[in-house]
Amino acid sequence: MASLELSTLVADPSAIDQPYELDSPLKKRRIRLRWGRGTILIIAAAYFILPFYAGMEYSLQRPTGGFSLTPLSQIASAPGFGAALWLSTQLAVITMLGVMVLMVPTVIYVHLRLPRFRRVMEVITTLPIIIPPIAYSVGVLESAPAWLRNSQYLLAVVYVILAMPYVYRSLDSGLGAIDVKTLVEASRSLGSSWLMTIWRVLVPNLRAALMSASVLTLALVFGEFTIANVDNWQTVPVWIYLAPTDNPRINTLVAMIALLATALVLILIVSLDRSQSRKSRRAQ
Amino acid sequence: MTALSNLDSSASPSGVAGPDATSKSGTAGALVRKIRTGAPVVPFLAYVILVLGVPTGTIVAFAFRSNTGGFTWSNIHTILGTTPLTEQYRAGFENSLKLAVVTAVIPGILGTVIAYAISTSEHPAFKRIVSATSGVLAQFGGVNLAFMFIAAFAATNGLITGWLNSIGLDPWNHGWSLYKFWGVAFVYMYFQIPLMVLIITPAFAGLRPAWREAAENLGASRWRFWRHVGVPVLTPAILGSMFLLFGSGFSAYATAEALTGGTISITPIQIGAILQGNVIAGEQNVAYALAFAMIVILLVSVVIYAYLRKRTSRWLL
Numbered sequence: 001m002a003s004l005e006l007s008t009l010v011a012d013p014s015a016i017d018q019p020y021e022l023d024s025p026l027k028k029r030r031i032r033l034r035w036g037r038g039t040i041l042i043i044a045a046a047y048f049i050l051p052f053y054a055g056m057e058y059s060l061q062r063p064t065g066g067f068s069l070t071p072l073s074q075i076a077s078a079p080g081f082g083a084a085l086w087l088s089t090q091l092a093v094i095t096m097l098g099v100m101v102l103m104v105p106t107v108i109y110v111h112l113r114l115p116r117f118r119r120v121m122e123v124i125t126t127l128p129i130i131i132p133p134i135a136y137s138v139g140v141l142e143s144a145p146a147w148l149r150n151s152q153y154l155l156a157v158v159y160v161i162l163a164m165p166y167v168y169r170s171l172d173s174g175l176g177a178i179d180v181k182t183l184v185e186a187s188r189s190l191g192s193s194w195l196m197t198i199w200r201v202l203v204p205n206l207r208a209a210l211m212s213a214s215v216l217t218l219a220l221v222f223g224e225f226t227i228a229n230v231d232n233w234q235t236v237p238v239w240i241y242l243a244p245t246d247n248p249r250i251n252t253l254v255a256m257i258a259l260l261a262t263a264l265v266l267i268l269i270v271s272l273d274r275s276q277s278r279k280s281r282r283a284q
Numbered sequence: 285m286t287a288l289s290n291l292d293s294s295a296s297p298s299g300v301a302g303p304d305a306t307s308k309s310g311t312a313g314a315l316v317r318k319i320r321t322g323a324p325v326v327p328f329l330a331y332v333i334l335v336l337g338v339p340t341g342t343i344v345a346f347a348f349r350s351n352t353g354g355f356t357w358s359n360i361h362t363i364l365g366t367t368p369l370t371e372q373y374r375a376g377f378e379n380s381l382k383l384a385v386v387t388a389v390i391p392g393i394l395g396t397v398i399a400y401a402i403s404t405s406e407h408p409a410f411k412r413i414v415s416a417t418s419g420v421l422a423q424f425g426g427v428n429l430a431f432m433f434i435a436a437f438a439a440t441n442g443l444i445t446g447w448l449n450s451i452g453l454d455p456w457n458h459g460w461s462l463y464k465f466w467g468v469a470f471v472y473m474y475f476q477i478p479l480m481v482l483i484i485t486p487a488f489a490g491l492r493p494a495w496r497e498a499a500e501n502l503g504a505s506r507w508r509f510w511r512h513v514g515v516p517v518l519t520p521a522i523l524g525s526m527f528l529l530f531g532s533g534f535s536a537y538a539t540a541e542a543l544t545g546g547t548i549s550i551t552p553i554q555i556g557a558i559l560q561g562n563v564i565a566g567e568q569n570v571a572y573a574l575a576f577a578m579i580v581i582l583l584v585s586v587v588i589y590a591y592l593r594k595r596t597s598r599w600l601l
Binding site: 036037040041044047048050051052053054055057058059102103105106109110113114117119121122123124126127128129130131132133134135136138139140142143144157158160161164166173212215216219220222223224225226229230237238240241251252255256258259262263266267269270271 | 321322324325327328331332335336338339340341342343346394397398401402404405409412413415416417419420421423424426427428431432433434435436437442443444473474477486528531532534535537538541542552555556559571572574575576578579582585586589590593594
């Protein structure tokens with residue numbers, strides 16, 4: 001049966017000469033594929049965009065009908081919001097620095113010298129995704145020394161662990177896309193030290209991966225609720241949940257803006273990187 | 285088949301692996317070399333052990349600690365045995381497991397289909413935007429999603445509830461509630477599907493066009509290609525990812541807490557309630573026993589995930 005199909009296809013030259021004619025089987029299949037894909041993607045987009053739209057509408061709607069941007073200006077004066085934003089920003093910066101200093105040299109080294117360790121790292125960096133945050137927060141509070149337990153920066157120490165999965169995956173795929181070995185050998189044979197090689201050669205080449213890892217870390221710090229709540233620090237998500245504002249729409253608005261801003265920044269980064277790589281390819 | 289597999293494994297070295305310097309063994313020099321090779325990963329390991337390992341160990345130790353500090357089985361007995369409290373915690377575990385399975389299987393399948401639809405796209409920019417958005421959605425989660433879904437699907441005021449009501453399909457009229465099991469499961473999908481898309485996409489990228497061309501040259505239809513090549517190759521990856529989703533759904537706390545105000549009876553919420561002091565005096569250590577039980581279940585799912593990943597890498601990645 002199959003061979004029959006094959007032979008008729010070869011015997012009939014029209015299929016080869018005019019592959020894009022509307023009645024050719026190839027074209028039909030492409031159209032069907034496109035329809036199937038379109039339907040799936042539209043349904044998925046509806047599920048992801050509609051609740052988002054509803055959240056925006058709810059928080060920006062005037063009681064009398066129509067939209068207004070005044071809730072935006074009310075955010076700044078909402079009690080406690082400024083402090084929460086400042087705390088979350090500090091935690092985000094510390095977490096990003098911490099996770100980069102810890103992960104970048106390690107992942108590069110494992111890629112180059114210790115490939116057998118890659119699977120171990122993969123499993124280790126999977127653990128934070130699945131360890132129950134509520135259980136983890138209990139364990140952290142019980143085991144941390146008192147000076148750290150009483151400091152809000154304990155959260156940053158813990159967030160470094162939580163950020164590892166995303167940072168590792170970004171770095172791993174970033175390293176897979178460049179010829180690390182050649183770059184390192186070239187740099188080393190020109191006499192630069194390991195640190196210099198990482199800082200001056202590899203980091204610039206990993207810019208896109210590092211940027212997306214940073215934004216994901218930012219999203220994590222600005223989204224993490226469980227540990228901050230158990231630990232009684234009012235970060236932005238805890239504020240959204242607990243803040244007694246006279247206008248509950250403000251809380252929803254802050255939640256929506258945090259989500260939107262992070263997504264937009266990340267999309268901006270990946271598209272900037274895209275245009276960058278196209279430019280460099282054209283230059284070659 | 286075997287010939288192809290041999291050919292394949294020799295043609296694809298894992299990553300950009302450098303030469304393995306530690307293959308010699310038996311001498312003291314080799315041991316020193318081994319230690320020196322391993323030294324640079326020590327800071328990473330030390331951090332993981334201190335900040336992840338020690339707290340986890342503490343939970344385990346406390347699960348077997350009585351209120352006076354001695355060793356006891358009573359905490360474990362409270363959740364597994366036949367004390368008056370057992371019923372409630374067992375129900376919590378049942379609900380948690382059900383929620384985790386539902387939000388692993390359904391988003392697992394949907395995420396795979398969506399990832400495939402995206403992987404056939406010819407626009408690289410579109411792919412990158414989807415992966416960026418998935419990354420944010422997969423981990424933002426929690427409180428933000430709860431507020432968003434309340435605005436969309438609350439009983440009478442929800443925007444989408446209103447739309448559905450006007451066409452006679454209001455789910456609230458059919459026993460559905462945003463604040464009960466299926467409502468929470470529905471919201472969980474909002475971060476579980478993107479998580480699935482994120483982790484399964486590389487598997488589709490590893491499905492080499494050459495296999496499809498080979499199958500087509502041998503006369504296979506689309507259906508037969510998927511039946512005999514595509515699905516068998518992808519199955520370990522899909523199953524492995526579902527175990528990861530199971531873990532993520534089983535341990536999620538923030539979304540359920542913010543959505544239901546802690547009224548849904550799942551284990552993470554029960555632990556949270558004990559921590560906040562809503563508990564009979566002397567039962568605090570039950571929280572550790574519950575946390576310990578969760579970790580045991582999750583460890584099992586990670587082991588299965590790791591095994592399936594190993595199976596996956598025979599063909600993909």
